[in-house]
Amino acid sequence: AQTVTQSQPEMSVQEAETVTLSCTYDTSESDYYLFWYKQPPSRQMILVIRQEAYKQQNATENRFSVNFQKAAKSFSLKISDSQLGDAAMYFCAHNAGNMLTFGGGTRLMVKP
Amino acid sequence: GAVVSQHPSWVICKSGTSVKIECRSLDFQATTMFWYRQFPKQSLMLMATSNEGSKATYEQGVEKDKFLINHASLTLSTLTVTSAHPEDSSFYICSARGGPNYGYTFGSGTRLTVV
Numbered sequence: 001a002q003t004v005t006q007s008q009p010e011m012s013v014q015e016a017e018t019v020t021l022s023c024t025y026d027t028s029e030s031d032y033y034l035f036w037y038k039q040p041p042s043r044q045m046i047l048v049i050r051q052e053a054y055k056q057q058n059a060t061e062n063r064f065s066v067n068f069q070k071a072a073k074s075f076s077l078k079i080s081d082s083q084l085g086d087a088a089m090y091f092c093a094h095n096a097g098n099m100l101t102f103g104g105g106t107r108l109m110v111k112p
Numbered sequence: 113g114a115v116v117s118q119h120p121s122w123v124i125c126k127s128g129t130s131v132k133i134e135c136r137s138l139d140f141q142a143t144t145m146f147w148y149r150q151f152p153k154q155s156l157m158l159m160a161t162s163n164e165g166s167k168a169t170y171e172q173g174v175e176k177d178k179f180l181i182n183h184a185s186l187t188l189s190t191l192t193v194t195s196a197h198p199e200d201s202s203f204y205i206c207s208a209r210g211g212p213n214y215g216y217t218f219g220s221g222t223r224l225t226v227v
Binding site: 034035037042043044045047050091095098099100101102103104105 | 144145150154169203205207215218220221
């Protein structure tokens with residue numbers, strides 16, 4: 001069974017600064033995907049970034065990038081130049097086959 | 113991009129009645145749809161997985177007779193909460209797989225309150 005762990009229930013960052021959210025996972029699969037989702041107060045789940053496990057290159061989407069360490073089963077999210085609109089719950093997720101397994105989430109607060 | 117429409121966004125119902133929630137993929141055919149439940153300040157808990165034309169697969173602990181799932185077409189799945197009770201009050205989210213990026217697209221969720 002897949003498990004996803006987010007060890008930081010809450011994080012805080014100053015506007016314009018950089019913050020890193022941690023995620024570790026456990027899987028027996030060799031081919032899988034990893035995701036970071038953002039859930040703002042509206043509760044709409046928004047895909048932030050996706051990483052294919054077979055790709056060694058870390059995914060990047062504008063201010064969002066990941067540090068994917070396959071051997072360590074680690075998948076952290078770095079948010080650069082944090083903005084007030086980045087404040088939300090962030091969920092790390094693992095997909096193998098059809099199933100998507102979520103971590104417990106990290107609440108990110110952005111201080112002006 | 114892939115869009116999933118979920119309705120209603122919120123519903124209040126009386127205890128003992130049934131409520132139906134719809135999840136539609138608007139611009140792609142969803143081979144698989146998922147239903148999640150989310151309690152306040154918690155993560156998404158998978159309730160069931162449905163494939164078009166076949167019976168849904170329920171996660172352990174989820175009552176299939178209470179949470180009826182129908183996936184009659186490649187663009188529509190419904191979740192019916194039968195004989196609702198106050199403890200069924202929660203936020204329900206659907207997700208569909210099959211979009212252009214072969215990713216998961218989420219509906220906007222339904223807040224159910226049973227009084």
